[in-house]
Amino acid sequence: MSVRVIIQKSIDYIEDNLKAELTVDGLCDAAGYSAVHYCRLFKSFVGVSPREYINRRKLLHAVFEMANGRSKTDAAFDYGFETYAGFYKAFKSEFNCSPSDFIKLHKSIKPYRINILQEENIMLSKNTVQKLLSEWGLQNEEISNVYNENTGRQNGNAYYVGDNYIVKFTANLGSVKRNISISEALASADVRSFKIIKTVNGDSYVSSGEMYFFLTERIKGSQLKYTDIFNNTDLAYEIGKEIAKLHKALITLNECEYEKADICTQITDNVKSKLNLSDDFVDVYIEKFSAKYDNLPKQIIHRDINPSNILFDNGKFSGFLDFDFSEINIRIFDICYFATSILSECFTDADTDKSIWFEILKKAILGYDSVSPLTNDEKQAIPYVIYSIQIICIEFFGRFDKYKDLKKVNADILKWIIENN
Numbered sequence: 001m002s003v004r005v006i007i008q009k010s011i012d013y014i015e016d017n018l019k020a021e022l023t024v025d026g027l028c029d030a031a032g033y034s035a036v037h038y039c040r041l042f043k044s045f046v047g048v049s050p051r052e053y054i055n056r057r058k059l060l061h062a063v064f065e066m067a068n069g070r071s072k073t074d075a076a077f078d079y080g081f082e083t084y085a086g087f088y089k090a091f092k093s094e095f096n097c098s099p100s101d102f103i104k105l106h107k108s109i110k111p112y113r114i115n116i117l118q119e120e121n122i123m124l125s126k127n128t129v130q131k132l133l134s135e136w137g138l139q140n141e142e143i144s145n146v147y148n149e150n151t152g153r154q155n156g157n158a159y160y161v162g163d164n165y166i167v168k169f170t171a172n173l174g175s176v177k178r179n180i181s182i183s184e185a186l187a188s189a190d191v192r193s194f195k196i197i198k199t200v201n202g203d204s205y206v207s208s209g210e211m212y213f214f215l216t217e218r219i220k221g222s223q224l225k226y227t228d229i230f231n232n233t234d235l236a237y238e239i240g241k242e243i244a245k246l247h248k249a250l251i252t253l254n255e256c257e258y259e260k261a262d263i264c265t266q267i268t269d270n271v272k273s274k275l276n277l278s279d280d281f282v283d284v285y286i287e288k289f290s291a292k293y294d295n296l297p298k299q300i301i302h303r304d305i306n307p308s309n310i311l312f313d314n315g316k317f318s319g320f321l322d323f324d325f326s327e328i329n330i331r332i333f334d335i336c337y338f339a340t341s342i343l344s345e346c347f348t349d350a351d352t353d354k355s356i357w358f359e360i361l362k363k364a365i366l367g368y369d370s371v372s373p374l375t376n377d378e379k380q381a382i383p384y385v386i387y388s389i390q391i392i393c394i395e396f397f398g399r400f401d402k403y404k405d406l407k408k409v410n411a412d413i414l415k416w417i418i419e420n421n
Contacts, residue, residue, distance in 0.1 A: 003259045006031050007045045008117050014050075015113055018058050019078050024050045044257040045116050047173025059091050060111040060210050067103045095209070106209045112171045124169055124211070129159055135199045135206045136215050138165065148308050149223040160218065165197060169213045175324060176212045180204045181253060182323045183216070189249035192242075192319040194219060219321070221313030226345040228312070229360055230352060236339075236360040239310060240367025242317050243302075243334050247372060250300040250326070258300050260328040263388050264293040266395075276411075281418065289384035295377045296330040303327050305334050306341035332378050335368050336385045340393075340413070347413055354416070361386075383421060390414035 010027050027050055028038040042050045058079040065075040076087035091099050126143045133139045141162035146155035158168045170176060183196040195217040196204055205214040229235045267286065302309075303325040311318045339361040346352040365382065368374065390410055397407035 002261070003041055004045065004116060006033075007042055008115065010042065010050070011046070011053075011114055011116065014054055014057060018054075018061055019080075021080070022054050040256065043174070045172075045174045045259075046114070047175070047177050055090065056094060056210070057111065059087075059094055062087065063091065063099050063102055064110055066099060072099070102209065111210055114171050116172060116174070124157075126159065129167055129169065129213070132206055132208055132213055133161060133167070135201075135203075135213075136165075136197060137200050138162065138215075141165070143167075149225075161215065164218050166194075166216050166218050167213060168216065169211050171210050171212070173207075173212050176205050176214055178257060178326065179214065179323060181257070182250070182326065185252050186246070186249050189245070189252070191245050191249045192219070192317065193246075194319065194321065219311050219319040221311035221318035224307040224310040224312055226307060226342050226352075229307075229342060230346065230356055233356065233359050233363055235312075236363040237367035238317055239338060240335060240364035240369075241371050242320070242367075243305065243338065243364075244368045244371035246302060246320060247299060247331055247334070250302070253300050255300060255328055258326060258328050260298075261303075263329065263333065263385070263392065264290055267388055267391055277415075277418075285384060285387055289381065289388065292377045292381045292384070293330075295375070296332065296381055297375065297378065298328055298330050300326055301329050301331055301334045303329060303333070303337070305338040307345060310338075330378075330381075330385065332374065332382060332385055333389070335364050336382060337389055339364055340386055340389050343413055343417075344409065347409060347416075355420070358420075386417060387414065390417070 010031060013027070013030065014022060024035065024039065027042075028035045031038050033041065039049055042053070046053055048056070058081075062075045062079040062081075065078075066072050072087075073084045076084045079087075081087035081090065088099060091102070095102055097105070130139070130143055133141060133143075138161055144160045146158045146160055146166065147153065148155065157170055158166055161167050168179075179194075180196055183194055186193045187195060197215040197217060198204055199206060199215075205212050207213075224235075224239075229239075267289075302320060302323060304322060305320070309321040311321065339357070342360060343354070343357050346354065346357075361382075365374070365379070390413055393410040394407055394414065397403035397410060
């Protein structure tokens with residue numbers, strides 16, 4: 001079980017037992033970690049200590065009940081406060097306003113349930129976000145929706161602010177802090193990506209109620225389309241170079257704040273049994289990948305380099321987006337994931353010559369290697385990493401009925417790669 005899943009289990013347990021007596025020692029025991037190690041991991045993912053998180057969630061749920069007609073004293077008592085006076089003091093210290101002022105400022109909506117395993121889809125109203133733009137002196141700027149150019153799906157936790165900025169919001173302070181540290185590292189290394197814009201008071205983010213807001217500079221350009229790269233495979237070489245530059249910047253970050261992935265152990269017998277692959281292929285694949293895995297360089301990576309997170313402006317690379325899934329992993333994962341995501345987008349297009357994909361993969365590898373030389377083990381492991389990514393995708397999509405079509409497409413992609421490699 002990954003660290004992220006363990007911390008999510010803690011979050012779920014806290015949320016389901018806010019009216020009970022919650023102790024950090026109890027959470028540590030359930031997670032199977034020492035207190036020091038557990039508290040460090042929890043804070044790295046959530047942004048605050050377990051004790052601070054529990055207190056904040058109790059306050060939010062209690063004030064929600066008060067806003068919906070519950071007696072102030074009864075609500076405070078149910079969430080562990082001996083008196084309303086004690087609750088009032090704790091609330092004002094946490095939110096810098098009284099409970100009654102908080103209720104006036106924020107709609108009576110049940111506190112968002114934080115899920116660090118999934119992309120957030122909070123969808124705050126434009127009016128709610130507009131009120132906070134004065135923190136950056138941008139209260140007169142127009143707000144508009146952010147859409148994925150490749151899928152048409154609306155981003156649920158961001159808005160464009162005028163032509164030059166994007167405001168993002170989340171209930172997870174840990175995510176905000178990681179975005180800030182990544183932005184600073186990329187800026188120091190002169191890597192083109194998002195830049196955090198500080199408030200008029202010099203702060204990197206703003207809190208309002210249970211939500212956290214941060215503003216970034218809007219990178220000029222459009223999201224990469226698979227047709228662009230199939231028509232000009234040299235773009236893959238450039239992207240490979242940019243991924244290498246990105247890795248050189250990310251390696252300077254504090255690894256303690258990021259989860260360590262092990263894609264080798266993710267390939268379980270249960271997953272293998274669902275793929276309808278020959279036993280001979282599976283045995284050779286697992287044996288060879290396992291033999292090389294420990295020798296593959298590992299560091300903090302982007303983890304989600306797909307066409308929608310790569311911007312080009314007038315034919316030139318202009319930046320990477322969305323580092324919400326960044327983790328410690330083998331560094332060649334990002335190159336392989338970029339390549340498989342390109343193949344995934346074009347795979348059902350009958351008019352696309354999919355054989356060109358192997359040239360795209362080769363050029364991406366050469367571009368990366370020209371900036372940050374790959375080891376022989378990395379070069380030899382690339383096919384197995386690609387197989388692993390597809391197997392992980394198949395297993396993930398297989399958990400949900402609504403993604404059964406995606407599961408089938410990814411299974412077909414895996415078989416196509418094996419047959420044509």
